[in-house]
Amino acid sequence: MDDSAKPNPSGANPSGANRWRRFADWDERPLRLDRFAVEDAENGFAAFTSPNDPKPGLEIKNGRVTSLDGKAEADFDMIDLFIARHHIDPEIAPKAMAMPSAALARMLVDFNIPRTELTRLAHGLTPAKLAEVVAQLNAMEIAFAYSKMRARKTPGNQGHVTNAKDDPLQLAADAATAVAFGFDEIETTQRVARNAWSNAVACAVGGAVGRWGTLFQCSSEEAEELQIGMAGFSSYAETVSVYGTERAFIDGDDTPWSKAFLAAAYASRGIKMRCTSGAGSELLMGFHESKSLLYLEARCLCLQRAMGVQGTQNGGIDGAPVTATVPGGVRELMAENLLAVWLDLECASGNDARHSESEIRVGAKILPVLIAGSDFICSGFGTIKAYDNSFNPSSFNGEEMEDFLVLQRDFEADGGLTSVDETRVLDVRGRGIDAIAAVFEELNLGKPTAAMKASVQVASGSEETESYTPREVTLISDAIKARGITVVDVILALEKRGFGEEAENLLNVVKLRVSGDYLQTSAVVRDGKVLSAVNDPNDYTGPGTGYRLGEKRREEINHIRDLLDRESVLRDQNRHAKGEARRIVYRDAGPAELGNDPTEVVVGLSPAFGLKLFQTTAGHSLAAVLKELSAGIQAKGGKPRIVRFRHTADTSFLGLSAAGIAGSGVGIGIQAKGTAVIHQRGRLPHNNLELFSNAPITQLAHYRRLGENAATYAKGEIPEPVVVPTKGQAMGARFHAQTALIYAIETSLTEEGAKPENVEIKLLEGAA
Amino acid sequence: MKLAVADYPLSEKRADLIRTRTGKALSEITVAALKSGAATMDDLRITRDSLLLQAEIAEAAGRPRLGANFRRAADMVDVPQDFLLQAYELLRPGRAKNKAQLLDTARVFRETYKAERVAAFLEEAAEVYERRGLFQFRY
Incomplete structure (x- = not known):
């Protein structure tokens, strides 16, 4: 019900409003676009527990599971059957199931218990037991346990590379860009199903620019995806979905046996594969059996281990948004990631489909996973702009890439990405475009024009490109498929056209399948070597162990764009030095003594004012500021005297010192960055008359009124204080680094006991 | 070793x-x-x-x-790609009309391709599908 429609019993508020207007403000926040659901286990809206969840239990007779989580063998559905036969290890189960859930929960967060002991026990735990254990952990404990239990030590990330036109030039450019930013896997899909082959070739070629080893997936219809893999273009698959109820599974048009068969089929073609599951899918498909989200996902994960897949993509995925509408839903997403790694599966930990319009909710959700580390922090970071994402907008998209890079730096946490400078990005984009264009020409698939290529190289998204249309792409894609073009044809085309490095890189990725090393759990390629849970196992056993940032990696993470340092601040100020010389001349005029003119207001300058620093943080020339201050003082009948102080750079002390020698007893203190104060002789240092602390938003008109007010105080009157209006900007975030560096330049010029000196200024024509 | x-x-x-x-x-x-x-x-x-x-x-x-x-x-x-995909298709719900169809496919895996483990896996599926009524027509 709309509150504004309620009658107001006490009559209308005289202002005409009958509602606290803050609610109207809140209505405008992006958060209010999100909807939230009442907890309702009967209808499937329960995160951790439902009255309909079974109690954990297991009976084994002669090595055969005869009862699972309270259900007798005769009543097993196909999921129970698969779990009973292929997941439960009858050797381990009796001991594991006998352990109290609270004890297992404590073991998960106890770093003295090795990960491998827990993964072994998981071979004997039922879905209800696994769910009951992790439900005992709070969000902090889940994140910590995840950090301890995840399979591969070194964290990584995966990104989406798609666009709204299925434009192959942009795919190649964006794939090359994603590789440069450090993604271990890139994943594409298409707007038009028939364009899959073109997308695959474009991403495979673009992904070969710069370095080798980025794995690539072309998400499409299952048989077609396998064929694209067979042709050598893609190197992994992850769209093999499983579900936690029998009816949802059947509507998904598969069974555990068909999916397990597919898993083996991928391995038999040398292609890395993981399954997809996650809370909310059964809810969205209408067959949730009134069970909790966590319990259903525990079934999915036991099933995946039973099928023998190396890993999972879970943590909501497409169900994340609906899961996040439920109380505790986001904690549940973390808990199901934990279940995956406890079951020793590689985990591409969601943070994929955007669960909220609120940037705060998105940032809060990524943080625990980022600091815990994950095989793939996102199972699809949108490397492209949100509108170009053919899956769905991700938690993080191209727009928010730098936010993620800064989060890594803030927490010194490795999210798998590295900043790339502007020149390098243009280089790799150009190289990717030229490479795919050469392949198209060589294989008679197309001849992109220079204008098409140029538009794509600099485009942030497909709305800005003049390139292939989806129909033209369909013709290319059909030709690739019909002619049976394979990765060998593409490698040879690259080599022939002078892209030897890319040819080599692409071949190296395809060669991975000969040994199958990258089929093992949590495998990625780093620096030309396969890194997996086998040779890079997470060995966390407390502080100082497990994954730590090395010095080199720490520097990479720290090196974001546009960093400030003392030199850059001085360089910036020096750019203004010449201009300032055309506006003002400062001349020393001897020691400053106590004045005797009762209208005199002293303006106390800081040590570097006009000497090393020439602009306020709002960008005003110091000449203009002095001109306004003096004019203001004179306008109210005061007489300005300019004095430089070198014993202090602090605004309060500058102001008080100025007041101390002013004939009127009123003085102004001003720093080069623009911070100013009106002070009066005899007051305590920090008990001033007026303070202008927000220099970045202080305008010249404010300095004029400051001068006027100082002269008014000098007459013994009380003026209306000057209020510099703020819109609530985070001044500290915007200016404090720069301010601190500028202030250090001021303090470096201070000298203990230095006497004040009069300064004569001459304003030249240029002074604004 | x-x-x-x-x-x-x-x-x-x-x-x-x-x-x-x-x-x-x-x-x-x-x-x-x-x-x-x-x-x-x-x-x-x-x-x-x-x-x-x-x-x-x-x-x-x-x-x-x-x-x-x-x-x-x-x-x-x-195992040739076509046969593999055909077997996968047959394993999807409602594709096989009866247990015998899956068992026939299992036999080909065993006898033609010496794929004993795959054959046993299909036989297990056939038994479960019968039990759970998965040979029903779906489309």
């Missing part, structure tokens, strides 16, 4: 064990070899032997189910 975790990655530690389908070493697979025709797409496919070796590694690393998957995959390496 079974492989141990220390033998992994095989391409680095035990390159001596890795051969392509036509018997070439990994180091012989180069762009130049592709260009001259000395190596072909056939040399870029995984082999039955590699999968069995990876199964040993998985088992040594405490992942018996992953090992079992690699062993099923090893059985599938030489």
Whole structure:
């Protein structure tokens, strides 16, 4: 019900409003676009527990599971059957199931218990037991346990590379860009199903620019995806979905046996594969059996281990948004990631489909996973702009890439990405475009024009490109498929056209399948070597162990764009030095003594004012500021005297010192960055008359009124204080680094006991 | 002797064990070899032997189910793509009209392709599908 429609019993508020207007403000926040659901286990809206969840239990007779989580063998559905036969290890189960859930929960967060002991026990735990254990952990404990239990030590990330036109030039450019930013896997899909082959070739070629080893997936219809893999273009698959109820599974048009068969089929073609599951899918498909989200996902994960897949993509995925509408839903997403790694599966930990319009909710959700580390922090970071994402907008998209890079730096946490400078990005984009264009020409698939290529190289998204249309792409894609073009044809085309490095890189990725090393759990390629849970196992056993940032990696993470340092601040100020010389001349005029003119207001300058620093943080020339201050003082009948102080750079002390020698007893203190104060002789240092602390938003008109007010105080009157209006900007975030560096330049010029000196200024024509 | 975790990655530690389908070493697979025709797409496919070796590694690393998957995959390496996809299709709900159809397919895996593990897996599916009524018409 709309509150504004309620009658107001006490009559209308005289202002005409009958509602606290803050609610109207809140209505405008992006958060209010999100909807939230009442907890309702009967209808499937329960995160951790439902009255309909079974109690954990297991009976084994002669090595055969005869009862699972309270259900007798005769009543097993196909999921129970698969779990009973292929997941439960009858050797381990009796001991594991006998352990109290609270004890297992404590073991998960106890770093003295090795990960491998827990993964072994998981071979004997039922879905209800696994769910009951992790439900005992709070969000902090889940994140910590995840950090301890995840399979591969070194964290990584995966990104989406798609666009709204299925434009192959942009795919190649964006794939090359994603590789440069450090993604271990890139994943594409298409707007038009028939364009899959073109997308695959474009991403495979673009992904070969710069370095080798980025794995690539072309998400499409299952048989077609396998064929694209067979042709050598893609190197992994992850769209093999499983579900936690029998009816949802059947509507998904598969069974555990068909999916397990597919898993083996991928391995038999040398292609890395993981399954997809996650809370909310059964809810969205209408067959949730009134069970909790966590319990259903525990079934999915036991099933995946039973099928023998190396890993999972879970943590909501497409169900994340609906899961996040439920109380505790986001904690549940973390808990199901934990279940995956406890079951020793590689985990591409969601943070994929955007669960909220609120940037705060998105940032809060990524943080625990980022600091815990994950095989793939996102199972699809949108490397492209949100509108170009053919899956769905991700938690993080191209727009928010730098936010993620800064989060890594803030927490010194490795999210798998590295900043790339502007020149390098243009280089790799150009190289990717030229490479795919050469392949198209060589294989008679197309001849992109220079204008098409140029538009794509600099485009942030497909709305800005003049390139292939989806129909033209369909013709290319059909030709690739019909002619049976394979990765060998593409490698040879690259080599022939002078892209030897890319040819080599692409071949190296395809060669991975000969040994199958990258089929093992949590495998990625780093620096030309396969890194997996086998040779890079997470060995966390407390502080100082497990994954730590090395010095080199720490520097990479720290090196974001546009960093400030003392030199850059001085360089910036020096750019203004010449201009300032055309506006003002400062001349020393001897020691400053106590004045005797009762209208005199002293303006106390800081040590570097006009000497090393020439602009306020709002960008005003110091000449203009002095001109306004003096004019203001004179306008109210005061007489300005300019004095430089070198014993202090602090605004309060500058102001008080100025007041101390002013004939009127009123003085102004001003720093080069623009911070100013009106002070009066005899007051305590920090008990001033007026303070202008927000220099970045202080305008010249404010300095004029400051001068006027100082002269008014000098007459013994009380003026209306000057209020510099703020819109609530985070001044500290915007200016404090720069301010601190500028202030250090001021303090470096201070000298203990230095006497004040009069300064004569001459304003030249240029002074604004 | 079974492989141990220390033998992994095989391409680095035990390159001596890795051969392509036509018997070439990994180091012989180069762009130049592709260009001259000395190596072909056939040399870029995984082999039955590699999968069995990876199964040993998985088992040594405490992942018996992953090992079992690699062993099923090893059985599938030489099964033609069309037949593989046909079998997958038959395993989807409602595709097979009765148990016999799945059992026939299992027999082909066993007799034609010597894929014992895959055959046993299909037989298990046939039994479960019958029990759960999965031979029902769906579309």
